[in-house]
Amino acid sequence: MEGLTAAESRELEQRLQKRQVKEFMTVFGNLVDNCFAACVDDFTSRALSGRETGCLSRCVTKSMATQTRLGERFAELNAAMTAEMQKR
Amino acid sequence: MEGLTAAESRELEQRLQKRQVKEFMTVFGNLVDNCFAACVDDFTSRALSGRETGCLSRCVTKSMATQTRLGERFAELNAAMTAEMQKR
Amino acid sequence: MEGLTAAESRELEQRLQKRQVKEFMTVFGNLVDNCFAACVDDFTSRALSGRETGCLSRCVTKSMATQTRLGERFAELNAAMTAEMQKR
Amino acid sequence: MSLFGFGRPQPTSAEKIAAVENELRVVAEMHSRMIKLCTLKCVDKTYREGELSKGESVCLDRCAAKFFEAHQTISEQLQREGAARGFGA
Amino acid sequence: MSLFGFGRPQPTSAEKIAAVENELRVVAEMHSRMIKLCTLKCVDKTYREGELSKGESVCLDRCAAKFFEAHQTISEQLQREGAARGFGA
Amino acid sequence: MSLFGFGRPQPTSAEKIAAVENELRVVAEMHSRMIKLCTLKCVDKTYREGELSKGESVCLDRCAAKFFEAHQTISEQLQREGAARGFGA
Known part of the structure; x- marks a missing residue:
């Protein structure tokens, strides 16, 4: 958050x-x-x-697992993309 | 809206x-x-x-009837759920 | 934007x-x-x-062409509708 | 607002801006809705071609005209019947 | 907020308004979600009739009840399991 | 803004905050879009099992990678062609 004053940081948060x-x-x-x-x-x-x-319960469990997994992949891919962009 | 001042109530409204x-x-x-x-x-x-x-006209009429009916059910179920929560 | 002061116009913009x-x-x-x-x-x-x-590339090109075409039609139809309403 | 507004006959800045903003939002939503619906109705989803075919282009033009007509028809019907039935309550 | 909030024991106006607004948004979203899902489940899409049939009406009533039950069941499961797994992170 | 901005060389607080907020919104939207699309592509909708199968897990990983690649490809093409055609007008 470089370039923001304390008040701006609070507002942003x-x-x-x-x-x-x-x-x-x-x-x-x-x-x-x-x-x-x-x-x-x-x-x-x-x-x-x-x-x-039963179906709802399995669906919720599976959806949470899907989100956790895709969240990990997203973080990795986003980090890789950011690194790639800074190299250019 | 308990706990709100007059100015807050106006803002909220x-x-x-x-x-x-x-x-x-x-x-x-x-x-x-x-x-x-x-x-x-x-x-x-x-x-x-x-x-x-003709199809559009019937669709609009039926959609309004659907919303009215579901609106009534929603109000009943929401009231029942709220009462249930306050009992706990 | 008739009826707006300069400050209001800036805010609106x-x-x-x-x-x-x-x-x-x-x-x-x-x-x-x-x-x-x-x-x-x-x-x-x-x-x-x-x-x-290849499919993605063609899909993007075609989607842009679709949007351009529909944007033109929208502008024409909207102008015609506005003119129609002012006649009443 | 009309009941208690006797003390301020002029709309405030915020109200005037909100009114203009709202009108533009209605138009913008209508526009993006039309793009979504007419793409669905007219554009071949295999994307074997990158350009619109003649048939697709004509279909889009007609779909746009029908969408406007339908939009207006529906609005008018809702105003007529909705006022009577308290639509949206 | 509860950790660092000792300096201001009262919520500010903005916070109180945001809390009420938020609660109403949750209810409104639930409502529109129910309309979408139960229309999909219960209403015949050919629109040969403009009125709800007896069967559609009964289906809507039951769908509404099931939607509320499902909504609550899912919320509770998410609170239980989500707390353990850090759902949404 | 760049044409008429000579009178105020510094971005205002509101502008700086809006820029950070906007960037985060882009990332958040991309994230939720990926969840929606890859769930659709990879996860069996009968929910006979509550855990992800090996096949579903691998499919999700690959789908995520393809989604990022597609997202970037599409962005680049839009920047190239959109600038020329006035996309979004």
Whole structure:
């Protein structure tokens, strides 16, 4: 954060917190969309069936694993790209 | 809105109005997307055909009915969930 | 922009620049989504194949042509609609 | 706002700017919506060609015209029926 | 904030407003998500009829209930497992 | 800004903050886009298993690498051709 005064850094930090909240909500929302769309299909009752509950639970676990894995790859690839750009 | 001063309430109200406008635009946009995607399919002319116009009109009516119905369910379920949480 | 003071115009202009950046990012993001989804399908290697690269390149060119063409139509139709509304 | 606004007959700067901004946002959203829908309806997704074919170009032109017509039709219907049914509540 | 906040025991106006706004946004997003998903699951896309059929109406009611249950189930699982795995990092 | 900016050689606080914020937003959007696309390409949607299979894991790794390459390729092409054609106008 070079070139920012203390007041600017504070302001920026507040905005970043807001952004993180927003991003978490986007990721969470996409997860709900995906898992509900993939797992819930039986509208003969008002309550989730055992099959649906199980599917949702596996979907959440798998989505979290996917995000963790892709997060690691993203960090590596982003670091490599940044290093590449600074060499030029 | 307990714990807010008059000035804070005014500020909040303005933001909520802005949010409502935004939400209406999202809902309206999704409706346009859905109905256009479902109803318009004939690109041999520049003007909507009678069939397309009829389909769009029924789609809008049905989408509004869907939103009204789901809005009622949402309010009930949200009230029940809030009551449930306060019991704990 | 009739009815705005100089200070208001400046403020508005800054917001419009921010909006343009945001819109460009949306359009760019949709293009990446579309072209990646349409062209990349082979996950037996880490690097893009010649076929995939060619497909991506044609997809970008065609998407830009689509946007240029639709941008022209949008401007014409919007002007016609505005003129129509002022006649009433 | 109209109920309690008797003390300030002029819209504030923020309100005027918000109004202009809002109008431009509506137009911009409509534009990007049209691009998305008409690309979906008209453009071949195999991307064997990098240029728009004649058929695709004509389809895009017609799709744009139909999109505007549909947009206006839907807006008018929503205003008519939505006012009666309290749409969006 | 809880670690370094000892100098200001009261939340500022901006913080209080942001908290209320945020809560309302969560509810609004949940609402529009439910509309999208349950329309997809329950409403016939040919639009041969302009009114909801009995079957569609019942499906929407059940879909709404299932959506709330699923939403809560997923939130709870994420809180449990996410805390352990550092979800979102 | 570069044409008329001779009166203020220093970027304002708001401008500096906006620049940092913008860069982070670009990265964040790229990240969430990658998650969406690679999940779609690689993860089995029946959710019979709660863990990623070996095949899915390898597919995700390769998909991430291809996504970065595609992202860069597309950006470069847009800069080349977009400058010439006035893309986004």
